[in-house]
Amino acid sequence: MTLDQFKAARSVLQGVIRTTNLIHSPALSKSCGNQVYLKPENMQVTGAYKxxxxxxxxxxxxxxxxxxxxxxxxxxxxxxxxxxxxxxxxxxxxxxxxxxxxxxxxxxxxxxxxxxxxxxxxxxxxxxxxxxxxxxxxxxxVPPFNDLQVATGQGTIAYEIFQDLPDVDVILVPIGGGGLAAGVSTLAKLLNPNVTVIGVEPEGAASMKASLEAGHVVTLPTANTIADGVAVKTPGDLVFPYVQKNVDHIITIPDAELVEAFLDVMEKHKMVVENSGLLTVAALKHLDFQGKNVVSVLSGGNMDVITMASLVQHGLIIRGRIFTFSVLLPDRPGELMRVSALLAQHNGNIIKLEHNQFVNINRQNGVELKVTLEAFGQDHKQEILNSLRSEGYSVHEVKTADFYN
Incomplete structure (x- = not known):
């Protein structure tokens, strides 16, 4: 891939693709100590850089x-x-x-x-x-990633990054098969050899990281990740040398962090980004430097509504903004009101309530109350649970797998 080839690709794509201008993120900048800019390819024609x-x-x-x-x-x-x-x-x-x-x-x-x-x-x-x-x-x-002309087309993203932010220091790019990373990193280094390019993979499908460590393309036994767009067991052998030469290092991300990144982007920027595109947002917390101009490439936004709803639910649970607890109550009038008043006193908003009088025959602990609450976060959640315990209730938090499956 040469500079002339990238120029030819840019010329062909002019008027066909959408120029996805960088979006500065004050919230993400504050969280990682760098100036963070999002490259929203989720807003591209067809919803992705491809x-x-x-x-x-x-x-x-x-x-x-x-x-x-x-x-x-x-x-x-x-x-x-x-x-x-x-x-x-x-x-x-x-x-x-x-x-x-x-x-x-x-x-x-x-x-x-x-x-x-x-x-x-x-x-x-x-x-x-x-x-x-x-x-x-x-x-x-027509290969999806293991093709130098395909990778050249993907690499035109780097032109737009430098156009919007000439003094970019670091580019974060998702990696599946390696075509995007090969194209972006190669053109970025041609435009500025001092720019750092960091690849980001899910922990459950880090085939490029394994290949770089081995010095040659390797095949993983499985590719297990919620980031379906980068669930690749074998990276491309044609693009591998370009990744090897131009990507400075790779960060791997657990799936749970993609859930939180989804909430960050949706709440802070009102954008839907699919899990593979969220890799570069999740990676911001793993950077070992500060004070740099960092661009996170959001590779796509093609997510179905069911997946979106699941991510929102699980993200709120992870952050303590929704949680469920159960408690055994004496089977006598007023106990439910007593618990409800305590929750209201601490600003807990009840989403769902189950009151079961037939748990056992011991009327002193014969009623199971299971409550799903909305809270402000982990600290508020603990405040509510501690208040119940201080009143003598034996409270059991119901974990996600127990309650939602």
Missing amino acids: IRGAYYKISTLSDDEKSRGLITASAGNHAQGLAYAAQAAGVPATIVMPTTTPLVKVNNTKDYGANVILHGEVFDEAAEKATQLAQEEGLTY
């Missing part, structure tokens, strides 16, 4: 390659990008997607006119099927 690489790749294909029809494998965002680009070029496209792909991504891909095949539980299994179909039916395979 349109860049897919559209540019198709522009480089011969008429014969296009006439045979296109095929690819994707966890969702490349699928939509390729389907959109193929429709614009008047070329038929077939997309093989894992069966675990969120419904919103499947439906959006179909809406762009592509034929969708669901196969396998992870990207790698879908990719094997797509490769097989390409050979059997003579289709032109």
